[in-house]
Amino acid sequence: MPMTLKELADACNARIQGGDSSVLIDAVADIGSAATGQVTQLISGRYAKYIKGSAASACFVAEDFAVADVPQSMALLITKDPELSFIKAIGLLHPERAYLPGIAPQAVLENDVSLGGGVFVGPYAVIGGQACIGDGTAILAGSYIGSRVKIGKNCRIYPYAVIYDDVVIGDNVIIHSGAIIGADGFGYKFRDNRHVKVPQVGNVIIEDNVEIGANTCVDRGALGSTTLGMGSKIDNLVQIGHNNKIGRHVIMCGQVGVSGSCKIGDYAILAGSAGVADHVNIGQGAVVMARAGVAGDVPAKTQVFGSPAKDKRVAYKEQVALAKLPELLKKVKWLEERLQHLEKSDRDAGS
Incomplete structure (x- = not known):
């Protein structure tokens, strides 16, 4: 949504230096490709070389960041945190698609479904019996919501996501396409030369402000619940096994795999392709580095690397x-x- 530079600066708590405050800003771009009418950001001296030749109409910079060779046509938007201000500008100039309340005629709603105010249900979405959908939530085309599922307010379930029976989802949760929430955990007992399936009768509980990437799988608990704590962000192609207890504000990057019955503390980070064995505890604020194989507990606020994973300083020396x-x-x-x-x-x- 286009706006004047002054309107953008006011909305992002930025001070204008130079340029024309009445110029119209209609998009954001990186500093290497930004054109007239666009706003960019400069947060590192490594990219300062691009500013001299930039055609951007405005650039977010930090209060204490010295910038040379600024084009005369460019305004600096000086702010305490240029990254957060730039994120806000993205949201203002490129707002997410809004879905008007309503139920598409092709959608299928079973008995006793409860829909809050302002809910959107897209074509060919299926919502099972006794499901409860909170105010302002959008269930997009082709997604499947099982029986007795509870979804909070202002959530977005993208096309072809699958949410099995009895899953509980908080407010402001985003689940991307192809994600499967609540499938059976991988549990078998070997008897009489065959694998006997252990019934998985638990569920998944997802707290507020969680985002789950495309084609990620979160298995239901065998008996209790698999839980994802408030504010945690799960990338695409992640596997979270049954009965895991994921803390608050945890980051899991692409292709992470977590076996069953693990506990991951608040603010922990699991980098890309890390693998975690079952019944492992990862402490608060710990970092499991990319492609690490974790077979034992990781203390809080430590960083581990390698396979088997060990303290990164030891692993680097090796x-x-x-x-x-x-x-x-x-x-x-x-x-x-x-x-x-x-x-x-x-x-x-x-x-």
């Missing part, structure tokens, strides 16, 4: 040592040959 191994083997071989030569010389001298 990586450095491994890099030196070929040269070390050459030296060992040379020393062996030298020793054999000396031994032969001694034998020849003795004879």
Whole structure:
């Protein structure tokens, strides 16, 4: 939604320096490609070289950030936190699509479904019996909501997401396309030369302000609940096994896999492709680095790396040592040959 530079600055708590406060801003862009009528940001000296040739009409910068070679046509938007101000500008200039309340004629709602005010249900969405959908929530085309599911206010369920029976979802939750919430956990007992399935009769509980990426799977508890704490953000292609207890404001990056019955503390970060064995505790604020394989508990506020994962300082030293191994083997071989030569010389001298 276009607005004047002054309107944008006021909305983002920024002070204008230079430029034309009446110029119309209609989009955001990165500093390397921004054009006239667009706003950008500069938060690192590494990108300062781009500002001289930039055609952007405005640029967010921090209060204490010195900027040289600013084009005459560019206004600086000076703010305490340019990244947050830029995020707000994105929301103002590129608002999310709004869905008017209503139920598409192609949608299927079973018996005793409860819909709050302002709910949107898209074409071919299915909502099971006794489900409860909170005010302002949008259930988009082709998504499936099982029986007795409870979804809070202002949630967005993207097309073809699947939410199994009895799942409980808080307010302001986003679930992207292809995500599956509440499928059976992977539980079997081996008896009489075959795998006997353990019935999975628990559910999933997702607290407020959680976002779950596309094609991510969150398994239901075997008996109790799999829980995702308030404010946690789960990337695409993540597997969360049954009975996990995920804390508040946890980050899980793409292709993370967490086996069953783990506890992950508040503010923990699991980087891309990290794998966690079952019954592991990861402490508050811990960081599991990319591709780490976690087989044991991780203390709070530590960083682990490698497979098996260990303190990153130890793991890095091992990586450095491994890099030196070929040269070390050459030296060992040379020393062996030298020793054999000396031994032969001694034998020849003795004879």
